[in-house]
Amino acid sequence: MTPPTSFPKDRIKVLLLENVADTAVENLRSEGYQVESLKPSMGAEDLRRKAADAHVLGVRSRTQVTAEVLADARRLLTVGCFCIGTSQVAIEEANRRGVPVFNAPFSNTRSVAELVIAEIVALSRRLGDRSNDLHRGVWRKASTDCHEVRGKTLGIVGYGHIGTQVSILAEALGMRVLYHDIVTKLPIGNSRPCDSLRDLLRQADFVTLHVPETPRTRDMIGPDEIAAMKKGAFLLNASRGSVVRVPALAAAIRSGHLGGAAADVYPEEPEGSSADGFVTELQGLPNVILTPHIGGSTEEAQSAVGTEVSTALIKFVNQGATTGAVNFPHVELPPTPGTHRILNTHRNVPGVLRDVNRIVSDLGANIHAQVLSTDPNVGYLIMDLDQDVSGDVKEAIGKLSTSIRTRILY
Numbered sequence: 578m579t580p581p582t583s584f585p586k587d588r589i590k591v592l593l594l595e596n597v598a599d600t601a602v603e604n605l606r607s608e609g610y611q612v613e614s615l616k617p618s619m620g621a622e623d624l625r626r627k628a629a630d631a632h633v634l635g636v637r638s639r640t641q642v643t644a645e646v647l648a649d650a651r652r653l654l655t656v657g658c659f660c661i662g663t664s665q666v667a668i669e670e671a672n673r674r675g676v677p678v679f680n681a682p683f684s685n686t687r688s689v690a691e692l693v694i695a696e697i698v699a700l701s702r703r704l705g706d707r708s709n710d711l712h713r714g715v716w717r718k719a720s721t722d723c724h725e726v727r728g729k730t731l732g733i734v735g736y737g738h739i740g741t742q743v744s745i746l747a748e749a750l751g752m753r754v755l756y757h758d759i760v761t762k763l764p765i766g767n768s769r770p771c772d773s774l775r776d777l778l779r780q781a782d783f784v785t786l787h788v789p790e791t792p793r794t795r796d797m798i799g800p801d802e803i804a805a806m807k808k809g810a811f812l813l814n815a816s817r818g819s820v821v822r823v824p825a826l827a828a829a830i831r832s833g834h835l836g837g838a839a840a841d842v843y844p845e846e847p848e849g850s851s852a853d854g855f856v857t858e859l860q861g862l863p864n865v866i867l868t869p870h871i872g873g874s875t876e877e878a879q880s881a882v883g884t885e886v887s888t889a890l891i892k893f894v895n896q897g898a899t900t901g902a903v904n905f906p907h908v909e910l911p912p913t914p915g916t917h918r919i920l921n922t923h924r925n926v927p928g929v930l931r932d933v934n935r936i937v938s939d940l941g942a943n944i945h946a947q948v949l950s951t952d953p954n955v956g957y958l959i960m961d962l963d964q965d966v967s968g969d970v971k972e973a974i975g976k977l978s979t980s981i982r983t984r985i986l987y
Contacts, residue, residue: 583987595637597659598883625649644670657886668904675922675982677905679889684881685873690742696839700811727751732781735788736762744768778805790817800825809836815872818842827858837864906950906957913945917967918986921958923979925951936973942966
C-alpha cells in the first residue's frame with residue numbers, strides 16, 4: 578500500500594486539456610486529487626492563468642507549454658503529455674525548474690501502424706480516387722496503375738516502436754521491408770537495414786516516415802530526396818509535418834514522378850480538434866490521402882495512453898518516481914516502512930551530496946535508503962530517513978543554494 582503524501586491528496590490540483598481519455602481522469606480521481614478536465618486546448622495567456630495554481634498539468638499535442646507558462650506555474654510538480662511527442666513542452670526549461678515531463682511512447686503504436694498499412698493498400702489500389710468518383714456519381718472501373726502490395730518493397734525511415742510494428746504487418750502482407758535509422762537497430766523478421774537514406778529511397782516502392790521532430794529531421798525529405806525515389810513510388814508521412822517539404826512533394830505528384838502520397842501531419846496545423854479553412858498544397862491532387870493527424874486517434878490507443886501517462890504522474894506525485902520521464906534523471910525507490918521520504922532536485926554541481934549528508938549527520942538522522950541520479954543540468958535525490966527529524970532535514974536541504982525544489986512525503 579502506498580503511504581499518504583504530506584500534502585493532502587484532496588488539495589492536489591490536476592488540470593487536463595484537449596479531452597484527455599476517461600481512463601486518465603478516472604485514474605487520477607481515484608487517488609483523491611482535484612481533477613479538472615477540459616475538451617479544448619488553450620492559448621498561451623489563458624494557459625498561464627489557468628495553470629498558475631495547478632500541481633499537475635496534462636496536455637495532448639496542441640497545447641503549448643512554454644517557458645513563460647512554466648515560470649508562472651510555480652506550484653507545478655509535473656507535466657503529462659498524453660501522446661507520443663513532447664515538442665509542445667519547453668523540455669529544457671521544465672528540467673531546470675525541477676518539473677519532470679512524462680509521455681506515452683508506446684501506447685498508440687499499433688493504431689499508427691494499422692493506419693499506415695491501410696494507406697499503403699489504398700494508395701496501391703487508388704481507392705481514394707475511386708471513392709471520390711462514386712461520390713460524384715462517376716463509375717470508373719479500371720485496373721490500370723492498380724497493384725497488389727504483395728511482392729512490393731516498403732522502406733521504413735525510423736525503425737522505432739512504430740516502424741517495427743509497420744515492418745511486422747507489412748511482411749505479413751508479403752512485402753519486402755527495408756529500413757534506415759540513425760541508430761543501429763536489429764532487424765525484425767526478414768527486414769533489412771540500409772546504410773543510407775538515399776539507398777532506401779532508390780529501392781522502395783513505398784516510403785513511410787516514422788521519425789521525431791529534431792533539427793536533423795527538419796526538411797529531411799526535400800526535392801533531392803524525392804528525386805531519388807523510384808518513379809511511381811509513394812510517400813507516407815505520419816511522423817511530423819516539418820519532416821517533408823510539402824511544395825516539393827506536391828510538385829512530384831503533379832509531374833507524375835510519384836504515384837501518390839498519404840499525409841497525416843502538416844507543417845502548420847489548426848490548434849483545435851475541429852476547424853474550417855485548412856489549406857495545403859496537397860489538396861485536390863490525384864491519389865493523395867489526407868487525414869487530420871489521426872494516426873493515434875483510436876479509442877483503444879487513447880485509453881491506453883490515458884492509463885500509461887496518468888499512472889506515471891501518480892507514481893511521481895505519490896512516490897517521487899521519475900522512471901519514464903523524458904527530461905529528468907530516472908530514479909525510483911520502493912517505499913521504506915516507518916520513514917519519511919525527501920525529494921530534492923538541485924543544480925548538478927560538485928558537493929551537493931556531501932552537503933546533504935552533512936545536514937543529515939548534523940541533525941542525527943539515519944538514512945534508511947538513498948538514490949541519486951543526475952543529468953548535465955540537474956540532480957534528483959530520493960532519501961528515506963527517520964520520521965522525527967525529517968521536517969528539519971527537508972527545511973535545511975531546501976535552503977541550500979544548489980536546491981531547485983525540495984518536497985517531503987510521509
